[in-house]
Amino acid sequence: MIDLLEGRFFKTFLAVIEEKSFNRASEKLGYVQSTVTNHIQLLERACGQKLFHRLSRGVKPTEAGLKLAKFAHQFVHLGLTLEEAMNESNQPKGTIYLSMHESFFVTRMSPLIQQFHLKFPNVKFRVETGYHHNVIDDVSQHVVDLGFLPRNPQRDDVNFYPMIEEELIFIASDELTRNVEANGLKVLNNEAVISYGNSCLYHTQANKVLEEAGIEVGNAIQYPSIEMIKNAVKCGIGFALIPKIAAKKEIDEGVFRSLPLSSGIFSTHGIIVNKDRNLNFPAQMFKSFVLDHYSFQTDPEKA
Structure with a gap:
């Protein structure tokens, strides 16, 4: 099976999941739609499973597609981490993927992202927002590097780093x-x-x-x-x-x-990280940057 897989297939697969459409995925990736269709067909052939339900208005992943998504995220993340490791420049670059509650982004996180980006302009951010369980799912399924929650989820598959009360x-x-x-x-x-x-x-x-x-x-x-x-x-x-x-x-x-x-x-806000995820260099730096900023302050007025 592994001999039939290519990284671009996984990137195409994740783009289709995100866009819920072969056509929109092709526009996002700069491919013609037939290329996206071909990538998904080759991936389905390699997996021996149907990965998407074709609907009247787009597509949605099958049960097998949902299972594959976790590994696809890990595969793409591994490629990005490898690229970062091979980069001999001391200036970090790449994309950091975050997930958090909308109110936390508005009140706490957006200024920190701005400060970090000004210091390291080659680092980009991709932010997902959702409820408590959405953030946990994003981290556990390797969709993002770091999640931010208003309390410790008490789960065996993630590490929790307290930031601020x-x-x-x-x-x-x-x-x-x-x-x-x-x-x-x-x-x-x-x-x-x-x-x-x-x-x-x-x-x-x-x-x-x-x-x-x-x-x-x-x-x-x-x-x-x-x-x-x-x-x-x-x-x-x-x-x-x-x-x-x-x-x-x-x-x-x-x-x-x-x-x-x-x-x-x-509520004690903190960072959650999948225990099986090796953070790339920019994500490690941003995690340390955030924790250093708050140093687990118990008085929110000090932040």
Whole structure:
């Protein structure tokens, strides 16, 4: 089987998975579509398995295709690592693949990426965003080099490196906060809880705190980004649990306030790395750069 495999087949295979289309994959890779089709057919012949379901609007991987994806990512990563090792230049170059929650990218990671890129302009970044389980999957399946999570996933296949203790707060409009202060937490029974959805760790933490406070969580609204969540709170649509750093500007400006619901809600953000992944030189440098920046600060205001 291995004699029939070529690295370009794996690159084509991953491009089709990412683009969900042979045509879009060919545009991305600069091939004609027949070349992409030929690469996939040769790969299917080598594996002895059908790798994609052909749908009316694109394609999706079969069960065999999903299994192969993990090894394809490892194969491509190995090639990039080998290329880096053969490069005698002291100036690192290549692409670092990251996965994290959208709010962490906005509030914490984007400035660090900018600083690192200014220092090492030949290093590029590719960032995936998703929920807690999406980040874990990206790391465990070798899709990315580094994942960033708001707590230790306690898994045998990844290493967790703590970075910073992040404080979370409930935010609400000034009107709703005054109502709670005047009439008690029972007011929140009639208000919507805003979050990224049931898959979000912050949503789970919010429900736990609300349940302990005797607040019945009935109405929940899901938004895909931290900015949409904050704007919904500004409009008085409901209240939300978000990282304190993400709300600092609006609280300072009096746009919304922190609810007197609970104090001392923290999550320890850290980096996760697949135990079987040998990070290339740029990824190793960026991991050290991030950990050195935070040095596991317990006070988020020091970051």
